[in-house]
Amino acid sequence: MSSARMLTGDRPTGRLHLGHYVGSIANRVRLHQRYESFFIIADLHMLTTRNSREDIEQVARNAREMVTDILAAGVEPDRATFYLQSAIPEVGDLNTLLQNLVTVPRLERVPSLKEMSRDAGKEEMPYGLLGYPVLQAADILCVKGQVVPVGKDNAAHVEVTREIARRFNHLYGEVFPVPELIMSETSTLVGTDGSGKMSKSKGNAVALSDDPATVHRKVMGMYTDPNRVRADVPGTVEGNPVFAYHDVFNPDREQVAELKARYRAGRVGDVEVKEALAVALNRFLDPVRERRARFEAQPGLVDELIFAGTERTRAEVHRTLVEVRRAMGLTSAYTQVRRRAERYRKAVAAPA
Structure with missing residues (x-):
């Protein structure tokens, strides 16, 4: 395994789906070995x-589900450090220092932000x-990430x-380090309703954890050619x-070509x-389901992975923040004040 570092992850908003798999997880499974x-x-x-x-009360449960999905997809627990972002306050400190290195017009040119705001039903974009993207920069740089596997939506953020x-x-x-982007081969996957990309919020997703009957039901309800009224x-x-979906998930290329x-x-x-x-999707998901069952059979294991990973990451981020503050000269300013204050205290305390 390379000594170079990869940073990747997701927001804990629910279980992961096939869109996540083609957009980033497949890359993560391949890259986390290196x-x-x-x-x-x-x-x-x-x-x-x-x-x-x-929403906040669901974070722990969603985090557990998300990590289980990633492990089920093929990431090995002994080759991955999972951590909870909000449990590392030093990330916020680094975000504060980095936000002065980018302008508002530059951020306004990131195309996916308006889309995210619109999808969330926001009339105006929250600060x-x-x-x-600045907080995302803090996430990547706080562990000195050198490789970031991304889908098309996040490429502009990493830039x-x-x-x-x-x-x-x-x-x-x-x-x-200036991180390198590694794009996925299939950046997005259309939703089962044919309206834009697969999304949990739109209800047009096939989850990695769906059982065979659920997958079959969702596939049979998929949008196809609207002009085709008969076979x-x-x-x-x-x-x-x-x-x-056949092109991405069906390995029987001869069958796909014939169809x-x-x-x-x-x-x-x-x-x-x-x-x-x-049939093809369930064959693809069967080993994912088997792996998921193994991890779910060990209650507390995923929580232990998150806890241990968060503790390890916080130590890493603390070291980075000390280095950043030293490079900027912020530690020097406080050291000067502290030394003068100490001299003053000694002078005041000295007998007349």
Whole structure:
């Protein structure tokens, strides 16, 4: 395993789905064998769009589910450090120091922020959401992450991190590595309803933890070619969610090619195409379910992984913050004040 570090993670808003898998988890599973890997449970980022007491009360449970999903997908617990973002206050300290190295117009050019605000039903963008990329920079740089696997949505965020790292190093000396983006092969997955990307909030997702019957039900209800009213009508494969899923999850390329040819020729019905997809998805998810069952059979194990990982990460972040403050000269300012105060106290305490 390389000594280089990878930082990745998710907001604890519920169970992970196939969109997460193709967007980032598949990359994480592959890369965590090569890099020292930190997995952030980004509950502070969650607060930018979901900050009710009810949302916050669900963090522990959602964190447990999220980590279990990641482990079930193939990440080995002894090669990953999971940590809870809000349990490390030093991350907030670093965020405060870094936010002065980027301008408001630069953040306003990050395309996904307006989309996130709109999806959350916000009429106006919260201050914290505008600063989301800066806090993300603090997350990456606090553990000196060198590799960040991302989907298309987060690429612009990590580019802000790269700019902040270069700006800090230019002003105060070489402290941070400039992280490298590693893009996933399939950046997004369309939802089962065909309306945009797969999303928990839209109810158009297939969860990694769904049982076979649930997967079958969701697949049979998937959106297909709206112009195809009968099986003998030639259909469109391009942009058809069912075939998009076949392309990603069905390893039987000969079957996929045959179904596409018959679909275009009007010689196969949607039901047969969907039945084949349900079989393929359940074959893909079977080993994920088996791994999940093994971890769920050990109550408290995931909590232990999160707790131990958070303690380890906090120590790492503390060291980074000390280095950052020293490089900026902040420790020098307080040291000067402290020394003069100590001399004054001695003078006052000295006998006349």
